[in-house]
Amino acid sequence: MLGLSRRQAEILAFLREREPTEHAPTLDEVCEALGLRSRGSLHKHVRALQAAGLVRPGANGRGLQLCDPDADPEDTLPVLGRIAAGQPIEAIDQQQHLAVPSILRGRGQSYVLRVDGDSMIDEGILDGDWVVVEHRDTARNGELVVALVDDENATLKRFQLDGAEVVLHAANAAYEPQRYPADRVQIQGVIVGQMRRY
Amino acid sequence: MLGLSRRQAEILAFLREREPTEHAPTLDEVCEALGLRSRGSLHKHVRALQAAGLVRPGANGRGLQLCDPDADPEDTLPVLGRIAAGQPIEAIDQQQHLAVPSILRGRGQSYVLRVDGDSMIDEGILDGDWVVVEHRDTARNGELVVALVDDENATLKRFQLDGAEVVLHAANAAYEPQRYPADRVQIQGVIVGQMRRY
DNA sequence: CTTGCCCGTTCTCCATTTGTTCTCTAATGT
DNA sequence: ACATTAGAGAACAAATGGAGAACGGGCAAG
Structure with missing residues (x-):
């Protein structure tokens, strides 16, 4: 596997389960979904996932979305x-x-x-x-x-x-x-x- | 994943839920449906959605309609x-x-x-x-x-x-x-x- | 033709959301 | 005992996104 921690894998799974047309969830929304109480805590994981090229902010610079090289058919x-x-x-x-x-x-x-x-x-x-x-x-x-x-x-x-x-x-x-x-x-x-x- | 903001996703969902034969709703109509009070606010989101190729004006140059993603896959x-x-x-x-x-x-x-x-x-x-x-x-x-x-x-x-x-x-x-x-x-x-x- | 209204567009202002960084603490592993 | 990981929570600042105003184009009615 990718050497992801348990929580990192949970974040990715959560994002994957969302419909493509759903909005990119804010850190608060991800926290709530995963049972975390602090965006700061989440952010550490997010930072690692960003460094690994697996997630990025949404189109408005906020929230979180998967980096999926196949999912961007729009050129x-x-x-x-x-x-x-x-x-x-x-x-x-x-x-x-x-x-x-x-x-x-x-x-x-x-x-x-x-x-x-x-x-x-x-x-x-x-x-x-x-x-x-x-x-x-x-x-x-x-x-x-x-x-x-x-x-x-x-x-x-x-x-x-x-x-x-x-x-x-x-x-x-x-x-x-x-x-x-x-x-x-x-x-x-x-x-x-x-x-x-x- | 499109990485839409919450409001952008709401706009798309609203347009998607309309009957195809309904007229393209004006910005005021979309505002009312989504609980916004200002077309200017909506317009920012609309502009982003237009730039992403997801919406366009209606047939009379006004209002808002979905771009049809299936019409020309080759674009x-x-x-x-x-x-x-x-x-x-x-x-x-x-x-x-x-x-x-x-x-x-x-x-x-x-x-x-x-x-x-x-x-x-x-x-x-x-x-x-x-x-x-x-x-x-x-x-x-x-x-x-x-x-x-x-x-x-x-x-x-x-x-x-x-x-x-x-x-x-x-x-x-x-x-x-x-x-x-x-x-x-x-x-x-x-x-x-x-x-x-x- | 003129006028008024609808409506998209642009802009300013500002409150709230949100991302980011940091410290502290607890739990676990060595 | 010490190191590491991960979570809570606080503080801060950026900037998003909303309201509202103004402008002007287009269209319909008179």
Whole structure:
């Protein structure tokens, strides 16, 4: 077996017995079901199960659900936030997942950002669009990137390395290219897909 | 396991328990049924469920209905061809299907076209993009449509009805609006989604 | 055509829920 | 005796989720 303690196995069994459309139970609900009186106690076990990759929080960041690699037929990626030029990525108010066809993804781990603003309209990326971002920390010249400047401000731009400087080009004549010493800029990811709904 | 929150699961259960022939309940109706007092509160949950592909608006664009998980297990649409301005839709030489998330689809039957050319770049639709087209034979002013002119030449444009004439607007200053008597123009569909791969 | 109503959407504010960490204690094993 | 495991319970903070307000689009009625 997996070397689970008795209580850990009980937690997994409890989750397995739930219907798939039932909500992810909170720690309180799991406690009540298993006869525990303290979420703190439960949490120790949950932490071990999370470390083992067997459970994770529900879609809203709360509660507990099984990690079942077969149980996610929906081909979704997490929506991590909204991105506008020069501001921190604004976390969305609720954990969301978006169905993204595999054809729009890169080979690595990906996530989705929602675009705020018009700085990339000449690239056909409009306010409100979703962009699929592949986790990468390097980019080639000309690639569209999510770049973090001074560990703080994220922006969606076209990347260019010019000697020891990084040039971040908007795709909108109203905005000037931004130049930074390369060590102030971190590439957080590269755009590999884009979607829009009308 | 979907990892739904308690309220999200309640919403799904409520929709599931309705007769299939009942109208899609408005947000107010769902609120009343679930004991909520604010559509804003409900809307947060609804948005998450929409993003997860589990619910969508009703037929009139309002209310809430379940997405039918059995209707298209493959979640793909046919790619019918390539569309450029003023030419017949160029059939592709091989039957293709493209995975299109339900969030990008309309309520009716849809298909996908690949875009040729730059006539819609100011709308963020670039050469090589895919557009999701919902079968419709009428359009409202301002909607992006696939229009067939003289039963022969298809084009992707913004639709405007001007008296007895149809005006088809490109989204590129290099192209003039095209005017036709309305009886020479057939609407083949309305654009409801767009995707791009980098 | 105008107006009013329905309804979806977005936003702010705030109370409560909930996850997380920690200490203490009891039971068990070495 | 000491170490380990596991449970209770307290404290804290994050953030979820609810209410309610405002706005605007669409549709039906006049």
